[in-house]
Amino acid sequence: MAEKMQIEEFLGLVRSRRNARKFKPDPIPDEWVEKILEAGRWAMSGANSQPWEFIVIKDQKTKDKIAELLLDDHKRTYEIERTRVEELRHNAYRKMPTELPPLRMAPVIIVVVGDRRTMQASVLYSRFVFGEGGPAASYFKNMGNATQLMCLAATALGLGAQWCSVTSGWEESLKALLKVPEELAIPTMVPVGYLDYKPAPPYRRKLSELVHHEEYDRSRFRTGADIYNFLLELRGRTRGAYTPDAPRNP
Numbered sequence: 001m002a003e004k005m006q007i008e009e010f011l012g013l014v015r016s017r018r019n020a021r022k023f024k025p026d027p028i029p030d031e032w033v034e035k036i037l038e039a040g041r042w043a044m045s046g047a048n049s050q051p052w053e054f055i056v057i058k059d060q061k062t063k064d065k066i067a068e069l070l071l072d073d074h075k076r077t078y079e080i081e082r083t084r085v086e087e088l089r090h091n092a093y094r095k096m097p098t099e100l101p102p103l104r105m106a107p108v109i110i111v112v113v114g115d116r117r118t119m120q121a122s123v124l125y126s127r128f129v130f131g132e133g134g135p136a137a138s139y140f141k142n143m144g145n146a147t148q149l150m151c152l153a154a155t156a157l158g159l160g161a162q163w164c165s166v167t168s169g170w171e172e173s174l175k176a177l178l179k180v181p182e183e184l185a186i187p188t189m190v191p192v193g194y195l196d197y198k199p200a201p202p203y204r205r206k207l208s209e210l211v212h213h214e215e216y217d218r219s220r221f222r223t224g225a226d227i228y229n230f231l232l233e234l235r236g237r238t239r240g241a242y243t244p245d246a247p248r249n250p
């Protein structure tokens, strides 16, 4: 019985986490930030390589500079995104971004720093075999695991957290701003704080569409046309997630 309650509580937490896109500036206790970092520290990593380090940022001037760098990157992203047919464009880039991203309002931004040299912890074979998406794939998975656990921990504390990707378009400028050594990288950031909006309803594919038993059920394989329709539908379903101020369905 106790186990069942635990799993339901856990699934409740997993389902209630939403990627936060607008924050109240209200401060959060340092002990809570510590709990979030603790969750990141316990992430799974290939060969237990633990490539992560975290920079906790509260200084408004630094947050503003991060937001400026991110806005520049959003503008570059938009230029590429608009080369796509309109119906497939990512919802965050339907218009040229002009405003500083809301992460600057979050009381804390956790910058997730990674050390690729730790990839040597894994078997040497993985350096030569380009399975799994290339030699750096397991490093990125490790960093993603830490990022996701911190987002979940923030949810457990009643806070919002955002998975914010740091692309190569602005990673070097961010590293320079935060004095991160050349050998290290910044794949993600996690702004955390109280949510300042009601998130759009979540969307996930149904289990019955994606679980196979014993072997792949070919009758459920999605054709290219199915994927195209999925993407079209996805854009419709997720539009609200990128426009926090839009009115919500009850």
Ligand SMILES: Cc1cc2nc3c(=O)[nH]c(=O)nc-3n(C[C@H](O)[C@H](O)[C@H](O)COP(=O)(O)O)c2cc1C
Residues within 6 Å of the ligand: 017, 018, 019, 020, 021, 162, 163, 164, 165, 166, 202, 203, 241
């Ligand atoms: C690899 C990866 C990259 C992501 N990059 C961003 C990002 O740069 N900015 C952002 O706001 N959300 C980002 N997200 C969050 C996703 O957009 C979000 O998880 C997804 O739309 C589902 O919404 P939900 O988390 O609210 O359920 C990223 C998530 C992952 C796993």
